[in-house]
Amino acid sequence: MTTAHIKRTALYDQHVALGARLIPFGGFNMPVQYGGILKEHDAVRHRAGLFDLSHMGQFILKGENVPQWAEELTVNAVSTMKPMQARYNIFCNDRGGAHDDVIFYRLPDRWLLVVNASNAEKMWNHLNVHVGGSGVKLTSLHGHNALIAIQGPKSVEMMKGVTDCELGDLKYYFCTEGAVYGKRAVIARTGYTGEDGFELFLDGADASEVWQRLLREKEADGLEPAGLGARDVLRLEAGMPLYGHELTEEISPVAAGLQWAVKFAKPEFIGKEALEEQARGDRYPRIAGIVMDGKVPAREGYSVFLDGAVAGEIRSGSVAPSLGGKNIATALVGKEAAVPGTRLQVEVRGSRHGATVAEQPFYKRPK
Amino acid sequence: MSQPQELLFSKEHEWVKVDGDVATVGITDYAQNSLGDIVYVELPKVGSTINQFGNTGVIESVKAVSDLFTPVSGEVLEVNTGLETDPALVNREPFGGGWLFKVKLSKANETSHLLAPESYDQLVAEEGR
Incomplete structure (x- = not known):
């Protein structure tokens, strides 16, 4: 891939201004670090860190049949999700290997599906191949929408006054829709660091203002920008898999120790037989x-x-x-x-x- | 950026301080900054013979493993054992307490293959562009 094809997130200019070290990741020029990986790690574990995760794929799924349709494509349960609930899930291939690990967010009128940046194109094709006559309507917001994560024990406190939502009452792996500095956002209590925190799904056009204001106004409370380098250390400590490492087309959710997310009671899903055989044999x-x-x-x-x-x-x-x-x-x-x-x-x-x-x-x- | 004037430099971003027939070797401030947080340093064995620009060890940051080269040839007299417990000293004091090893020079004239501070400045300016 030549540099000409490497995209920029809506926050690219912010990263440059902050002196971030940028590397190509998942097709985007992404900040691997700002002030240093250990310093950023410390901020997230003890105060809070601000991440640009706009490289991740955001797809919108619409239609009554989304849950039934998604059940057959994924290992975890989808139909049992409550309104405003978020749930980790895995798309498998028919050998049981992982196609991608994702999060579904059930919103009032639509579903938000967040996929790995490195798998965004593969997943978009996969969804479209299987959409068939399901009546499900797919829209990609990849590269258009932004995702800002605030992660760390001070996240709840820092978000007070920033949003019109009562985030202290928001349950882990639930989300709400509201305004962040007046900008429309889906605010989810999810993350990939092992700390409390929120992920803010925003229109790309609104991202810079939210990012800048959060950093400016919460700096005194200890908020720091944090890059993908710190994120990788944080997720590994927290025992969270990273696609391409603990999960691949060859490494199944069962092999990755994620059997808790595999609902064998579901009548049918891609990879079910292979996963059942693997789990039963127990020699993998x-x-x-x-x-x-x-x-x-x-x-x-x-x-x-x-x-x-x-x-x-x-x-x-x-x-x-x-x-x-x-x-x-x-x-x-x-x-x-x-x-x-x-x-x-x-x-x-x-x-x-x-x-x-x-x-x-x-x-x-x-x- | 301006480098300490009493040092010589390699294109691989090591510095050398020559004192008689003994050279102290470290990595530059530019190098430590590029590497990021250093978490592990593997140095040559005391008593071993090393050759100019040869691979003599490893420096690991949180994210990456980088080869360490020696800017001079000779016998390794001493290594900085303080880096075993505090490798980040290389980040904090690259030109001081974060030195790596000392060599008894076997080829005094080979320092002519190294860069003077102003030439190294130029190299860094070009790489940083």
Whole structure:
């Protein structure tokens, strides 16, 4: 992909003005960091961070049949969602591999489907292939709408006076429609950091003003812009999968440890048989959390060993500031190597380093 | 940006301070800033022989693994063991407490392959563009 094809979000000029380091991600030039990944991570865990997630795909689904139609395309339940509820879900291929992991938001007159930036085009095609005679009407807001996330323990406090909605009463994984600085927005209590917080879905034309005012007015309370670098560390600590790492066309939701999201009681959905067979057989390689003994970070692609034999490979790895700077990782390994407490070795540049399988999430926020 | 005047520089963004036949090596402020938060540093072994511009270790930031090269040849006399517990010292004091290793120079004339501060300034200005 040449730079000419890399798009900009509505907040691109804000990132440049803030001195962000920009990298191409999911077809957009995105801020990987502003003041530093560890500093931004600290802001989100202890105060709040502001993220531009406008690169993510936002699709609108309309029609009476949306829930029934979506049930057959996804592993989790859709029809049981209450009005204004949000729910994590996964689209699979017929081998049970993950096509994408997404969130459905049930709004009064429509559904909002948020997909990964890197999968937006694939998902748009997938939805259109399956829309058939369902009567469901699809609209893509990708690249048009903006998504700003405010994440961190001070989010509720910071949003007071900014919106006309009582956000303190909004339940986790529910949303509301209202105004943010007078701009129409869907405000959802969702996120990808392991902290309390909100995601604000806005028209792209309104995004800059909301972003600027939030940063300007809440800076004194500790709000900082945070980039994709910090987001990746935060989500890994919180045990949340990242598509392309813990979930792929080959790594199924069952293998990723997301069986809680797979509703086998549903009569039919793409990938159901393959997932049932996988779960029943229980012999599949699976995602395990790993904590390294020492200071050497584990990185994607490094080989993992159990009793001297290759057991699998690292899928994500990072230093974990919320675990006192320990190095954490996920690995795709055989069943025996995925049991918490199991001792493993990770090969880093030709030498093997000890590690222990750990329960995920690595980090849980204090209640 | 202006570099410390007593140092020489490599195109790979290492600095060298030569004192007699001993050289102290580190990475520049530009380099640490480009890398971001440094979380792990792997240095050459004391007593090992290293060759100019050869790969002598690894510097890891939160997001990336970067190779470390030596700007001079010689025997490694000492490494900065303080970086084992506090690798971020390279971020805070790249030209001071965040030095990486010391080398007993085996080829004194090879410093002619290094850049003077003003040439390094120019390199950084071009890369930053």
